[in-house]
Amino acid sequence: MNDVVSEMDWLIGALLHSCGEHVLDTMFFSPVLGEADPRAGTGRQRLASRLHFHGTPSGDFEVDADPGIARSLAAGFLGIDESEVTDSLEDEVMAEFCNMTCGSALSSLGRVEHFSLETPATTRPNEFAPAVDGVRRAFLLDGGTLSACLRVDFDRSCNHA
Amino acid sequence: MGLQILIVDDSPAMRAFIRRVVKLSGIEVENYFEAANGAEALERLAANPVDAVLTDISMPVMDGEQFVRKMREAGPFQSTPVIVISTDATIHRIHTMRALGAVGYLQKPFGPEQLRDELDRVLAVHHE
Numbered sequence: 490m491n492d493v494v495s496e497m498d499w500l501i502g503a504l505l506h507s508c509g510e511h512v513l514d515t516m517f518f519s520p521v522l523g524e525a526d527p528r529a530g531t532g533r534q535r536l537a538s539r540l541h542f543h544g545t546p547s548g549d550f551e552v553d554a555d556p557g558i559a560r561s562l563a564a565g566f567l568g569i570d571e572s573e574v575t576d577s578l579e580d581e582v583m584a585e586f587c588n589m590t591c592g593s594a595l596s597s598l599g600r601v602e603h604f605s606l607e608t609p610a611t612t613r614p615n616e617f618a619p620a621v622d623g624v625r626r627a628f629l630l631d632g633g634t635l636s637a638c639l640r641v642d643f644d645r646s647c648n649h650a
Numbered sequence: 651m652g653l654q655i656l657i658v659d660d661s662p663a664m665r666a667f668i669r670r671v672v673k674l675s676g677i678e679v680e681n682y683f684e685a686a687n688g689a690e691a692l693e694r695l696a697a698n699p700v701d702a703v704l705t706d707i708s709m710p711v712m713d714g715e716q717f718v719r720k721m722r723e724a725g726p727f728q729s730t731p732v733i734v735i736s737t738d739a740t741i742h743r744i745h746t747m748r749a750l751g752a753v754g755y756l757q758k759p760f761g762p763e764q765l766r767d768e769l770d771r772v773l774a775v776h777h778e
Contacts, residue, residue, distance in 0.1 A: 593758065
């Protein structure tokens with residue numbers, strides 16, 4: 490059983506890595522420089538966005554980033570200068586990143602029949618405070634780190650879609 | 651003469667991104683119209699006929715499924731091409747949207763080339 494769980498965790502980790510990198514590169518014009526320590530944000534202010542998804546299966550997804558990275562991503566996504574990015578735009582763009590990376594990973598997972606993503610909630614914790622206990626992968630970007638975490642509840646799926 | 655495009659998404663940031671990507675793709679657009687949900691989109695369409703609609707699925711008030719269904723029921727925009735732009739690329743969702751009348755489907759993430767290819771394909775089919 491443990492082998493099955495770890496195999497699924499490995500698959501989710503690989504999907505998080507490839508989907509996160511693809512989303513960052515394609516829609517945020519922000520290349521990934523390498524992998525980072527998932528706990529690299531410990532003790533530092535973060536910007537986090539979380540969502541719950543339901544369907545077959547259901548689960549939770551979370552992204553968190555250095556505030557500077559969130560600003561840089563918002564500028565890249567909207568094609569504007571970083572000086573024009575407001576806190577509200579940062580929140581909105583982080584929510585989009587959360588939505589896209591989660592949807593992309595679930596669509597690629599193979600065992601997903603259908604899903605529906607709830608609207609992401611964005612917060613600004615004073616330090617790294619993970620709320621989702623799942624598989625986490627972190628990316629090193631120019632100026633900081635960003636991590637994504639996915640928990641899939643294959644045995645608690647519900648059909649709300 | 652450029653295209654008339656309607657972008658339907660509840661996120662202003664995503665609407666701005668789509669406008670940006672359309673511009674980067676080299677597609678000539680004369681006018682962009684925008685709506686935050688399906689109900690607003692139907693109002694925009696009634697006032698401004700367009701060449702193509704780019705729509706999200708998950709939106710408040712009237713979602714993408716309801717919107718495409720309403721568009722296809724009757725009226726002057728019954729045959730206006732609709733391209734769905736969504737993170738959801740499950741077979742179930744794609745089949746549902748195509749069955750409702752969407753003629754194109756673009757999964758996020760996407761770049762200028764993918765958008766141009768899909769728009770070109772859909773408009774070519776529409777004008778055959």
